[in-house]
Amino acid sequence: MGLIKKVPAYIEKFPGGGIVTTSLNYVFSQSQASSLWYLLFGTACCAIELMAAGASRYDFDRLGMIFRASPRQADLIIAAGTITKKMAPRLRLLYDQMAQPRYVIAMGGCTVKGGPFYYDSYAVEKGIDHIVPVDVYIPGCPPRPESLYEGCLKLQQKVKGLKIQDWS
Amino acid sequence: MAEYLAVLIFMAVGIGLILFTFFFARLIRPHNPYPAKVQNYECAEKPVGDSWIRFNNRFYIFALMFVVFDVEAIFLFPWAVAFGQLGLFALVEMIIFILILLFGLYYAWKKGVLKWV
Numbered sequence: 285m286g287l288i289k290k291v292p293a294y295i296e297k298f299p300g301g302g303i304v305t306t307s308l309n310y311v312f313s314q315s316q317a318s319s320l321w322y323l324l325f326g327t328a329c330c331a332i333e334l335m336a337a338g339a340s341r342y343d344f345d346r347l348g349m350i351f352r353a354s355p356r357q358a359d360l361i362i363a364a365g366t367i368t369k370k371m372a373p374r375l376r377l378l379y380d381q382m383a384q385p386r387y388v389i390a391m392g393g394c395t396v397k398g399g400p401f402y403y404d405s406y407a408v409e410k411g412i413d414h415i416v417p418v419d420v421y422i423p424g425c426p427p428r429p430e431s432l433y434e435g436c437l438k439l440q441q442k443v444k445g446l447k448i449q450d451w452s
Numbered sequence: 453m454a455e456y457l458a459v460l461i462f463m464a465v466g467i468g469l470i471l472f473t474f475f476f477a478r479l480i481r482p483h484n485p486y487p488a489k490v491q492n493y494e495c496a497e498k499p500v501g502d503s504w505i506r507f508n509n510r511f512y513i514f515a516l517m518f519v520v521f522d523v524e525a526i527f528l529f530p531w532a533v534a535f536g537q538l539g540l541f542a543l544v545e546m547i548i549f550i551l552i553l554l555f556g557l558y559y560a561w562k563k564g565v566l567k568w569v
Contacts, residue, residue, distance in 0.1 A: 288480045354493060374496035380488035381496075451482060 292448055309447045316359065317443040319348040320387070320436070323358035323378065328365025330392040330426040337429035347436055355381040360439070361416070362432075366394040366401065367409045379416045385451040387443070389435055390418045393425045400425065513565050517557070524553050 292308055295301040326334055338344045338351060352358040355378045367375055379386065390412050393399030398410035412418060419442060422435040492499040531538070531546055560566065 286480075286482045286484075289482055356493065377488060377496045380486075381491075381493060383489075384482060384484060 288448060289451070305448075312448060313444050313446055316385070316446075317440040320360045320439065320443070321350050321352045321358050322360040322362045322389075323355055323382070324351050324353055325361050325375070325378065326364040327367060327371060328392075328394065330364035330394070333426045333429055333432065334362060334364040334391065337432050342429040342433070344436075347433075347440070349436065355379075356383065358382055359385070360387045360389065362389045362391050363395045363412050363416075364391045364426075366399065367412050367415070368407050369409055370407070372409050372412075372415050375412065376415050385443075385446070387419045387439055388412070388416050389420045389422060389439060391422045391424075391432060391435070392427055393423060396421045396423055510568065517560060517565065520553060520556060524550065 292305040296305045326332075336342055338349075344350075349360075355361075359382070361375070361379060361382070363375065379388065390396050394401065394408065395412045395418075398405075398408055401408040402410060409415065420435045420439045422431055424431050427435075492503055494500075527549070528546070531542060535542065
């Protein structure tokens with residue numbers, strides 16, 4: 285019935301109701317930003333760096349990020365690797381199957397703009413923003429786990445600024 | 453009978469809590485289904501057939517055999533942890549226990565249970 289989207293918008297009209305909505309927004313955005321579970325979606329060599337970030341040396345868990353094998357449980361797709369034209373509709377479907385609010389990180393040159401395949405490959409999608417809305421772009425070929433961290437912190441900043449009304 | 457009242461209350465509160473959680477979550481969560489989201493998840497491939505498939509009932513007997521050794525493993529772990537304090541008596545007890553189970557396995561084997569027909 286989705287009261288979480290209706291009630292704050294209703295309360296906000298009353299004088300002093302802003303306190304309720306801002307506190308709710310704060311709680312939800314903070315808890316979301318500190319538990320961004322990402323979908324396992326490694327399609328090429330960027331996935332190796334993603335694995336390195338997930339393993340103990342770089343320890344993704346300290347950002348509250350755990351990989352999920354199903355889009356139903358994931359908040360975030362880290363598109364790690366080349367997205368071919370054949371993979372594109374699958375990426376779109378996985379994105380569609382995630383529950384809102386959902387986010388996308390484009391990791392690596394291929395997902396940003398086609399990468400090394402930009403000039404001479406007919407099979408590679410030249411940037412995944414043709415398929416799904418992207419929140420953070422991380423350039424690099426492949427980006428080191430540190431840059432992935434930077435991107436995730438940027439996404440956390442974005443999520444912390446979002447309101448319940450912005451969930452789509 | 454009065455002692456059992458506490459159990460009854462515990463059960464009622466336990467069930468009620470679960471029902472409340474389900475209902476409350478349904479009440480507040482956003483609900484936004486559309487065909488792509490509600491379709492079966494098959495690693496983003498097009499789902500083929502029904503997800504309700506029939507399992508061969510020959511698996512039943514294997515599952516039953518598994519349960520026997522599952523329970524044995526559950527008993528073995530605390531026994532192995534506390535083995536230092538228990539001494540020879542526990543060792544003999546455990547050997548008898550395992551022998552009984554092994555005899556059961558031998559019987560099942562002889563009966564042809566482990567054969568896939």
